[in-house]
Amino acid sequence: MTATKGLEGIVATTSSVSSIIDGVLTYRGYNIDDLAENATFEEVVYLLWYGKLPNRSELDRLLKDLSENAAIPAEIIDQIKLYPKNVNSMAALRSAVSSLALYDEEANDMSKEANLRKAIKLQAQIPTIIAAFARIREGKEPIAPKAGVSIAENFLYMLTGKNPEKIAVEALDKALVLHADHELNASTFAARVTVATLSDIYSGVTSAIGALKGPLHGGANEAVMAMLEEIGTVDNVANYINEKLANKEKVMGFGHRVYKNGDPRAKHLQKMSQELGKITGNLNWYNMSIQIEELVTGQKGLKPNVDFYSASVYTSLEIPRDLFTPIFAISRTSGWTAHILEQYDNNRLIRPRAEYTGPLHQVFVPIEKR
Ligand code: ACO
Numbered sequence: 001m002t003a004t005k006g007l008e009g010i011v012a013t014t015s016s017v018s019s020i021i022d023g024v025l026t027y028r029g030y031n032i033d034d035l036a037e038n039a040t041f042e043e044v045v046y047l048l049w050y051g052k053l054p055n056r057s058e059l060d061r062l063l064k065d066l067s068e069n070a071a072i073p074a075e076i077i078d079q080i081k082l083y084p085k086n087v088n089s090m091a092a093l094r095s096a097v098s099s100l101a102l103y104d105e106e107a108n109d110m111s112k113e114a115n116l117r118k119a120i121k122l123q124a125q126i127p128t129i130i131a132a133f134a135r136i137r138e139g140k141e142p143i144a145p146k147a148g149v150s151i152a153e154n155f156l157y158m159l160t161g162k163n164p165e166k167i168a169v170e171a172l173d174k175a176l177v178l179h180a181d182h183e184l185n186a187s188t189f190a191a192r193v194t195v196a197t198l199s200d201i202y203s204g205v206t207s208a209i210g211a212l213k214g215p216l217h218g219g220a221n222e223a224v225m226a227m228l229e230e231i232g233t234v235d236n237v238a239n240y241i242n243e244k245l246a247n248k249e250k251v252m253g254f255g256h257r258v259y260k261n262g263d264p265r266a267k268h269l270q271k272m273s274q275e276l277g278k279i280t281g282n283l284n285w286y287n288m289s290i291q292i293e294e295l296v297t298g299q300k301g302l303k304p305n306v307d308f309y310s311a312s313v314y315t316s317l318e319i320p321r322d323l324f325t326p327i328f329a330i331s332r333t334s335g336w337t338a339h340i341l342e343q344y345d346n347n348r349l350i351r352p353r354a355e356y357t358g359p360l361h362q363v364f365v366p367i368e369k370r
Helices: 032-038 041-050 056-068 072-080 089-103 112-137 151-160 166-179 186-195 201-212 219-230 232-244 266-280 284-300 307-315 321-345
Strands: 018-021 024-027
Touching: 024 032, 024 041, 024 219, 041 056, 041 112, 041 151, 041 166, 041 232, 041 321, 072 089, 072 112, 072 151, 089 112, 089 201, 112 151, 112 321, 151 166, 166 186, 166 266, 166 307, 166 321, 186 201, 186 321, 201 232, 201 321, 219 232, 219 284, 219 321, 232 284, 266 284, 266 307, 266 321, 284 307, 307 321
Parallel strands: none
Antiparallel strands: 018 024
């Protein structure tokens, strides 16, 4: 038995949710470029769960279900109020999502209908949890979700208490479309491994949030913004990046395990970053990003991934830096739950092997003689 480090190139399951073929990303066969330009996030959620784009009445039904399930139990709000104020936002999200299961009578009902209902609840409630957490830590009361608006609009409204501008809603909605699913990425794999033991959907999504938190995965978008803030201005970019590359340090937001010729999602986020920079009158983050890309791609051949330009996009939307990865979780909940449902439909325990590299034939020594 020979191990493949990081399971690179290993095909671990079949899936019809999304594909990356020759560098092209599709959700259920629809090119991400088409979806980014034309679909709303809720249409994509429907597509991922049901395998087809919704007609008007199917979409209206989903919007109604999401809206009706967006409020979170009072116990979750009370719990969030007890979290330390400076706690990591993904740790807070992971804890609160795990706790949702405690207040859902259907948590352990493994029927397909119940699992779909739980997918709706998770998709609807995760944005509410994040917005509530963001307000509570600032000593403010959480804002109840508004009926009849999209997830993107509701999230921005619950965060600020103000009706967001159309351009902000559209930008966030597009970012949610772009992050919704991505084949067997680390967090989706974690979700599938968890539910393949026939554990419940809340356990699967909690595992996924834990995996997304890391800076090699979803946590990279926050790390990108931390880097941009540290660099400060375009004038400092070259020194900073050249030193990082010379020290063989990673530049966050670059590289990808699967895409070697560029991440197809990055161009949409780059465009948005520029457009929003023009609207806000602050192109500093965008200009710095462009220069970083030139240096990193020029010297290492590494292209920006989905996390690189999303950092400046979210900053232009005045979203706090440590909510970037939780926003990724809002979007990827659709993909996680679609994969979980698919896993249940055709389940087999996921249990690979390890190549043993430790000592063999050890002789047991009683504790007195060690
Ligand atoms: N900056 C500088 N060098 C890099 C970077 C980077 N961002 N990414 C890879 N490299 C280099 C590595 O140092 C390594 O060089 P070496 O062969 O000289 O040692 C080589 O490229 C291969 O890199 P690995 O880390 O082995 O590639 P792997 O496929 O395991 O990792 C990953 C992919 C984790 C995305 C990596 O590129 C990385 O750490 N990027 C930065 C973090 C990031 O942006 N993560 C988000 C990914 S997208 C997502 O999850 C949503």
